[in-house]
Amino acid sequence: xxxxxxxxxxNLVKHFGEGETRVDVIDGASFTVNxxxxxxxxxxxxxxxxxLLMMIGCVTEPNGGTIWLGEEKVYxxxxxxxDTRSIRREKIxxxxxxxxxxxxxxxxxxxxxxxxxxxxxQKDANAKAMELLTYLDIADKARMSGSQxxxxxxxxxAIARALANDPQIILAxxxxxxxxxxxxISVVKMLKKIAEEQGVAVIMVTHDETVLxxxxxxxxxxxxxxxxxxxxxxxxxx
Amino acid sequence: MINLAxxxxxxxxxxxxxxxxxxxxxxxxxxxxxxxYRGMISDATTLIDDINSDIWVVQEDTLGPxxxxxxxxxxxxNTLRSxxxxxxxxAMTFQNLQxxxxxxxxxxxxxxGYDPLGKMIPLNPKRIVEGRGxxxxxxxxxxxxxxxxxxxxxxxxxxxxxxxxxxxEKTVSSGGDLLVYMSxxxxxxxxxxxxxxxxxxxxxxxxxxxxxxxxxxxxxxxxAGHTPTEVASQIKQWKHxxxxxxxxxxxxxxxxxxxxxxxxxxxxxxxLLVVSIVIIAMIIYNMTVEKIKEIAxxxxxxxxxxxxxxxxxxxxxxxxVLAFIAGVSFSHLIYTKFPKNVVLLTEDAVRLxxxxxxxxxxxxxxxxxxxxxADPTSAIGG
Numbered sequence: 001x002x003x004x005x006x007x008x009x010x011n012l013v014k015h016f017g018e019g020e021t022r023v024d025v026i027d028g029a030s031f032t033v034n035x036x037x038x039x040x041x042x043x044x045x046x047x048x049x050x051x052l053l054m055m056i057g058c059v060t061e062p063n064g065g066t067i068w069l070g071e072e073k074v075y076x077x078x079x080x081x082x083d084t085r086s087i088r089r090e091k092i093x094x095x096x097x098x099x100x101x102x103x104x105x106x107x108x109x110x111x112x113x114x115x116x117x118x119x120x121x122q123k124d125a126n127a128k129a130m131e132l133l134t135y136l137d138i139a140d141k142a143r144m145s146g147s148q149x150x151x152x153x154x155x156x157x158a159i160a161r162a163l164a165n166d167p168q169i170i171l172a173x174x175x176x177x178x179x180x181x182x183x184x185i186s187v188v189k190m191l192k193k194i195a196e197e198q199g200v201a202v203i204m205v206t207h208d209e210t211v212l213x214x215x216x217x218x219x220x221x222x223x224x225x226x227x228x229x230x231x232x233x234x235x236x237x238x
Numbered sequence: 239m240i241n242l243a244x245x246x247x248x249x250x251x252x253x254x255x256x257x258x259x260x261x262x263x264x265x266x267x268x269x270x271x272x273x274x275y276r277g278m279i280s281d282a283t284t285l286i287d288d289i290n291s292d293i294w295v296v297q298e299d300t301l302g303p304x305x306x307x308x309x310x311x312x313x314x315x316n317t318l319r320s321x322x323x324x325x326x327x328x329a330m331t332f333q334n335l336q337x338x339x340x341x342x343x344x345x346x347x348x349x350x351g352y353d354p355l356g357k358m359i360p361l362n363p364k365r366i367v368e369g370r371g372x373x374x375x376x377x378x379x380x381x382x383x384x385x386x387x388x389x390x391x392x393x394x395x396x397x398x399x400x401x402x403x404x405x406x407e408k409t410v411s412s413g414g415d416l417l418v419y420m421s422x423x424x425x426x427x428x429x430x431x432x433x434x435x436x437x438x439x440x441x442x443x444x445x446x447x448x449x450x451x452x453x454x455x456x457x458x459x460x461x462a463g464h465t466p467t468e469v470a471s472q473i474k475q476w477k478h479x480x481x482x483x484x485x486x487x488x489x490x491x492x493x494x495x496x497x498x499x500x501x502x503x504x505x506x507x508x509x510l511l512v513v514s515i516v517i518i519a520m521i522i523y524n525m526t527v528e529k530i531k532e533i534a535x536x537x538x539x540x541x542x543x544x545x546x547x548x549x550x551x552x553x554x555x556x557x558x559v560l561a562f563i564a565g566v567s568f569s570h571l572i573y574t575k576f577p578k579n580v581v582l583l584t585e586d587a588v589r590l591x592x593x594x595x596x597x598x599x600x601x602x603x604x605x606x607x608x609x610x611x612a613d614p615t616s617a618i619g620g
Binding site for chain 2: 057105
């Protein structure tokens with residue numbers, strides 16, 4: 001696969017508060033993530049990892065800069081799309097620290113909710129969900145509720161949910177935080193496989209250095225800017 | 239499309255049903271209050287409906303025997319018959335009495351005096367559950383079952399003993415007192431005839447004896463081809479008399495006499511209804527707060543607001559409908575236990591249903607507002 005642009009960010013700026021209470025979080029971040037790449041985003045707690053993820057995910061509005069998702073410019077000193085939620089619905093898959101499955105929906109309903117909101121028929125959404133669950137090796141759990149599954153299985157369901165709308169981008173916020181090393185590596189390998197096979201650009205926030213060797217590149221937030229690391233030896237997780 | 243409301247409700251079905259039943263009991267009390275009001279109206283018109291006259295002739299410048307003292311001479315019933323339009327006429331008395339029981343206690347009643355041999359009988363035969371109606375001019379009394387008197391019991395009133403010859407049910411005056419029926423002559427004696435000692439004292443003071451041939455109202459029916467309004471307008475030309483059609487007399491009862499009571503009940507009903515609506519709103523708000531994390535996740539992954547709001551509105555509407563069904567069932571289970579007459583009307587239930595639907599819709603706005611305001615970033619840690 002060629003170096004097709006998945007996410008491109010230029011001079012992104014974000015601060016909270018004004019005047020004396022102003023706190024600058026991101027100040028001139030620029031980077032590109034290609035389709036098919038799995039990028040680890042590391043930084044100490046409070047450095048702005050989740051804020052950066054939420055800006056790329058069209059959840060939190062930046063204070064300046066430009067964001068492209070694929071070839072579509074979605075932000076340039078203001079949102080360029082009226083409904084940012086539709087961008088999330090159609091282009092982005094989210095995976096969180098915990099699975100956060102909807103407790104009153106079973107596994108397959110959790111996965112098909114978003115495609116159905118996008119207008120996909122229930123039949124097609126179910127077929128796609130079963131395909132994903134098979135791919136993630138939990139097809140037999142389709143009619144169960146999240147409370148009947150282990151933490152690792154729930155996180156796989158969360159991955160399936162993130163993939164259900166055929167996203168161009170996956171934003172994962174510490175997806176392995178609640179898992180042991182073995183399961184963490186398993187989940188990251190899975191994200192890597194998805195990125196490669198489906199041409200998805202994946203950014204994964206992590207504090208877990210054991211998963212870093214499985215990522216294509218590592219980004220670090222240093223002094224409110226994003227720095228790409230050339231090798232693992234440059235990385236120091238705090 | 240997945241119905242989120244149905245999924246959420248089935249996930250915590252027992253909790254939802256218990257909540258609906260709880261609110262329903264409150265709505266049941268609202269229906270009972272409305273039933274008490276309807277019962278008052280029904281009670282107020284029972285006697286007038288049973289008398290079934292077209293015209294009421296009363297003392298000049300009074301509103302009739304149910305509103306204020308009214309006296310006119312008994313023989314006016316005969317004068318009235320001279321009018322072309324009059325078919326039947328009858329004189330009647332209405333008064334409150336205290337009936338003494340053998341144990342020394344008394345029961346307050348509203349006594350109707352009428353001619354038992356006449357053609358206008360205010361005692362509706364279908365209300366007699368034991369014994370018979372009046373058949374003689376003296377010393378018989380028909381009482382309501384709730385007075386506690388039994389058939390053939392003797393009741394001392396004035397100078398005489400009265401025998402209970404009949405027992406009735408659902409006979410209540412506009413004031414809520416139980417009805418008893420006695421002959422016109424007996425009723426006149428009890429109302430207008432003083433004791434011998436009083437008569438002697440009055441004579442010694444030069445006061446003439448009181449005429450006991452007075453009545454409180456003369457009622458009449460009109461012949462076919464005449465209208466009560468037309469006949470009443472003729473009677474109005476006569477001096478010293480007041481005249482009302484049956485509908486006007488009913489209006490005086492329901493419009494004036496029980497106006498305050500109905501306002502009181504209306505206030506209670508409105509307060510109960512407002513409390514019910516506030517409770518529904520709070521329940522829905524709490525239900526939304528309980529799943530605010532899930533709502534934030536849904537918003538974050540891109541689920542549109544309309545789907546989330548639809549879930550909240552559907553849940554509220556269903557809660558309202560279930561509560562209404564529970565309320566109707568509850569009110570029908572308990573309404574017979576109330577001492578006063580409670581009349582549950584379908585039209586009241588339908589009105590309440592509409593109010594609950596509108597109220598539920600408004601209540602759901604609280605939950606919907608909370609959901610719309612939920613910050614999607616609160617779904618994740620940073």
